[in-house]
Amino acid sequence: GDDNDDAGGGGGGGGGNGDLSGTVAVSGSSTVEPISSAAAEAFAEENEGVDISVEGPGTGDGFEAFCAGETDISDASRPIDEEEVAACEKAGIEFIELKVGFDGIAVLTSPDNPLECLSFADLYALIGPESQGFEQWTDAQELATELGADTEFPDLPLELTGPGEESGTYDSFIEIALADIAEKRVEEGKIKEDQAETTRPDYNSSPNDNTIISNIEGSEGSLGWVGFSFAEAAGDSVKAVAVSEEPGGECVEASAETISDGSYPLSRSLYIYVNKAKAEENKALSAFVDFYLEGLTEFVEGGGYVALPEDQVSETTSAWEDKTVGTRES
Amino acid sequence: MAPDPDTAVETRRTEPAVDLAPQAGGHRGAPRPSKAVVFETEALNVYYGAFKAVRDVSLRVHEHEITAFIGPSGCGKTTMLRCFNRMNDLIETARVEGTLSYHGVDLYDPGVNPVEVRRRVGMVFQKPNPFPKSIYENVAYGPKVARLAKGGTAMDEIVERSLRQAALWDEVKDRLKASAMGLSGGQQQRLCIARCLAVDPEVILMDEPCSALDPIATGRIEDLMDEIKQQYTIIIVTHNMQQAARVSDRTAFFTAEVNETSDTRTGILVEYDATETMFSNPGDERTENYVTGRFG
Amino acid sequence: MAPDPDTAVETRRTEPAVDLAPQAGGHRGAPRPSKAVVFETEALNVYYGAFKAVRDVSLRVHEHEITAFIGPSGCGKTTMLRCFNRMNDLIETARVEGTLSYHGVDLYDPGVNPVEVRRRVGMVFQKPNPFPKSIYENVAYGPKVARLAKGGTAMDEIVERSLRQAALWDEVKDRLKASAMGLSGGQQQRLCIARCLAVDPEVILMDEPCSALDPIATGRIEDLMDEIKQQYTIIIVTHNMQQAARVSDRTAFFTAEVNETSDTRTGILVEYDATETMFSNPGDERTENYVTGRFG
Amino acid sequence: MAVAPHALTREVVSARIQGRRADVGGTVFKYVLLSALLVTIAVLVILLYSQVDRGSEVLTGRLGDFITSKYSSLPTRSGIIQGINGTLTIAAFVIFIAVPLGVGAAVYLEEYAQKTRLTRFIDVNIRNLAGVPSVVYGILGLAIFARALRNVTGGASVMAAGITLAVLVLPIVIITSAEAIRAVPDSIREAGFGVGATRWEVTRSHVLPYALPGILTGTVLSVARALGEAAPLIVVGAKTGFFTGGDFGDLRDNFQALPSQIYQFSRLPESSWGGNTAAAIVVLLAIVLAVNSAAILLRNRFEKKR
């Protein structure tokens, strides 16, 4: 627990334990990084003896380091996948999965684009594996119609920009928007098995969200996707398109409310994964996680994300207190 | 002040300085047929930055003659010589005051193109400075930029003629393509003479051209000078009194004068006259001491 | 072959070459008191790469004497001189064959430290090459590395004495801290002489030390040589016959021989004898032609 | 002189000239220098060896394929032709823009411009430009060449990248060229002017040939630097994922270059992509080696002529 008995420790205000020492290394999703950073900064202010670092190379990179034992906590914008679980197991690393908040994925286009709403089927037709080679929006019309969509695409060149494979946002986007349709298409024999979990290969990818946004704002026929917080920070220079799960279904715009109540279809959960063995032997690490969860709502909202509802906060807290090992997602 | 217009000091001088006295003696000596004036300087002062290297030099250089500049080391002979083809332009601190005319044209007029001047007033430098290229290219370069020959046999002829004149042909004819940097000191000096002759200039300025040469080569160069003065005008700086006496028509004696106040040394023209006069019957005691070797 | 052991060619020569004949004449001339031998060369050959620049030179240089090397340009005088203090080591292509001993010690023995040699056998180069530093530093550098003085007044004295000996003191005493690169050609040459004197060597090699000097300075340098030969041994390369006759005790005449086959030129020693003999009664016709100025 | 007359016997002289003055500084120094050299060589050897070793499977197994295929998300199918094309194109931009401009500016500064306060100011600024981090050039290139001039360059194209890198190395070319030109002895210039050559003729015939080895050295350093820069390319918009195109000659198209591709490979899972990373490094090193060898050949040709 976050015991506050040693008042003599350091001049830091609030309830820190000035005597703590050790190191805490956090890495992983760049989406979650601001949340962990905010927690780490607040924690470091009260615990000068703790060396703490937070990085955001991407969810995949984060798990690679985490399962190699190089980090204590891995930030993730998607649940850990099977391969990664296997890697951790192989290295003998047990982890505690803690859900910390929600993020939306915003689908963006230029403010000049007349389009208002896109369904998952539309997105599949524009971005999915079968869209390879489409250079005009209208090129995707036939496929979209085949999938049951009735959106009329504008007659503009299609310029796609999005995050690259190393990004959790890329994975989440496929997982949420494309995977179900792609599975059906595999069954129908329209695409091959190994294409199911991919986007079209021919789009502009960038690890830099600013580059994505600036590409989108630069041309009328642009289309792309980024984390909601980035879209929000970009303001009016780009337009967030409303999204519906089914063709003709309800078009929902991304906002804090729609994301937290689950009505915005392109929303995902954010996690931190804690190395259990290290948490047991490293006081600084466990104290940090305690501290993290205690101020969770504040940290999540400060980073521009959507906080967990009450019940889920307590789920997370109890998972931590019980040191529940393994993943409950996927 | 100076009845003989060919050798004496200009009468238009701006300042009647005390040090002019010696030059007043210039009007003795055998009168010669008056030849056209090639260079005429008037109250020429040359500075390196704030340091005045040469003061108030007024003299006339005549066509088809050899003029010798003699004087102790550091008295400004090289500095003077470099004024005649505007080589001093290339030294950033150097500055020339007074007038210097070439065939009556002010050399330092803004309209004058120094490149054209140097093309017509060739120079052999005190330290041999061949281009780091082949012997052939060293000689052929001048004619090439002056468009005297495009190459081929015409150029070969110029190169051979120039090297023969400079008494170097026999020593290098079999290695014309070898680098000039591998030549001995004296060979380099003769190469620089050949390079200068190759552009067929109107005037040749020679800064101690024989200092690194043996008597044989020296004799050849002196013969050459004597031969080509029918067509050229030559100014030669030399430390060899015999040479000056042997080859030159007129001789200018410079010396360095210690400035009382600043303790620096400025070059002045002591006396300028026909060479015979200068060596047999000089007007100034300093000249006499110098040419007869009564040092000090 | 050579009865006078001081001047004649070594009898131990390996090859009885045809070109040795002239040297056999070396035993005429006034016999002198035999002085210690400083340098002795035996069948010395010097190459630049494959080119043989000097062939089969055998001679002895004596202590407290001035030995003059004369000969036409390109005959290998500089090349020879640079063997005596192993300066040729610095030219990558240069190679020396034969023996050269200094006071009986083989100079090219692997155990010999060329640095120590050069410290004792000083050199004045053909082209003045002052360090791009102040005048003072130019002179003081040698004594500093030789640990002759640490600085201060001891060093000041060495600098002043050397500059005075080289007849440069008066001209530069007020600008000892100025750069040596701003000096005139002749001033630079005297500075290099001063620099060489400052380390107090045993032998001084001078490659045309007076070529850029006026008669006054030349006279001073000659006086200096005469004065210091009581303590030093001097070898001087000169193109000035009068100078060689005036100052030297012995004279070696080199010339360049055209090789029939390859048409290159190799330097050979024609004759080596007492200076008086060489100038009044030389044993070889080529020597006579050269010293009397009968060119060809 | 002040020293007593020398008694020079064979023994004395022999002892003197065979003695080695305690040249401790010199000897120590020599070994320090030698070890500096050895460290440097060791680095090269380690570098090459480790990369060739790691990339051996790719290099021996499917080198042809690797060099001629485009990027694919499957490590066993992925190639680097797009990176090679981009890198060669960028090198061409540097050679044809930065080298002439840079050498030209150096010649102007050293041979033509008066040494005024202004030229000194310019000189200082160029030196500062050479110190601007490459990321900053990337940001600049993105703003100017990829965005403002998108009508010319076609956006984040290889042209934009090439121009950006040309601008990046320009100051280096200028500084090293100016240094080489400054080292040309004045006596050579005087000799040229002395026979009536114009400044341009002297520059062309004497100054530049003499300075050429130095200029070539600087140029090669610059081209090599441009070949190796990843960060500014990524900022300008090198495609770090799959894309079609990237053919040689597509100046206004999407592009990839070897360094950014290596950077990208190095971020993918080591177990499956490590071989590709190493193989791509070896290919890039081979290109650098080819450029250097060409330059050294040129250099030797011109040094001989000196």
Add this chain to the structure above:
Amino acid sequence: MAVAPHALTREVVSARIQGRRADVGGTVFKYVLLSALLVTIAVLVILLYSQVDRGSEVLTGRLGDFITSKYSSLPTRSGIIQGINGTLTIAAFVIFIAVPLGVGAAVYLEEYAQKTRLTRFIDVNIRNLAGVPSVVYGILGLAIFARALRNVTGGASVMAAGITLAVLVLPIVIITSAEAIRAVPDSIREAGFGVGATRWEVTRSHVLPYALPGILTGTVLSVARALGEAAPLIVVGAKTGFFTGGDFGDLRDNFQALPSQIYQFSRLPESSWGGNTAAAIVVLLAIVLAVNSAAILLRNRFEKKR
């Protein structure tokens, strides 16, 4: 000679020497050169202006704070002290490792080593090393200095990064120094040897002082390059997020450096972080400027002495 005797009247001469031989090449060239220079200067101005403009709020509003605070995820509180510390430390490594080693190796190669096939081989290799992409040095640094030697360097520490960058610029230091040393005229060496100096004395007293301006130029280029490299730092493990520590003197600790920090800032939302990015660039430029100015002062001091 072949030419007819000259009839040199005032008019003829005047026409001749006032005429300008058609020097079209020269004139065109001059303007080409001048524009090269202007382009270069324009780049600097645009660069500086745009960054100062974008960063003006931070630079005027909270410069002190910005320079003395650590990184924070809040753009308004974030500072760059860790980056400054890292960059200065890295510069120190480069100056104290790469410069002496590099100049030493150059002296050895140019003054001591025989010109054999081996030295030529070494020379070629050093030139090739200078062309190795910096990312590759990063990979090497990670493997050797951050991992294999972790007991010495403490892992991905500023020491590992500093040594990596020192190795990275070493070839550049060697090449530019060797070029400067090669430009020293032989007559100066001969003069030194002629008065009995050892090779080391000649090198120290004459060769190095003469070559110093050139060596300084190369050194500054190298230090500036090291100050501006981001990619190898990121590979070696510069912390790109929040971390405690990064104090000056923490050689074996986590670190950040300005270029990688700029790279990181540039990936955060432009609207809130753009000012910080620009301000950090301006600070880095100021550091580069300071290093350059110091070098130019030194350079002028030594050039005067020539």
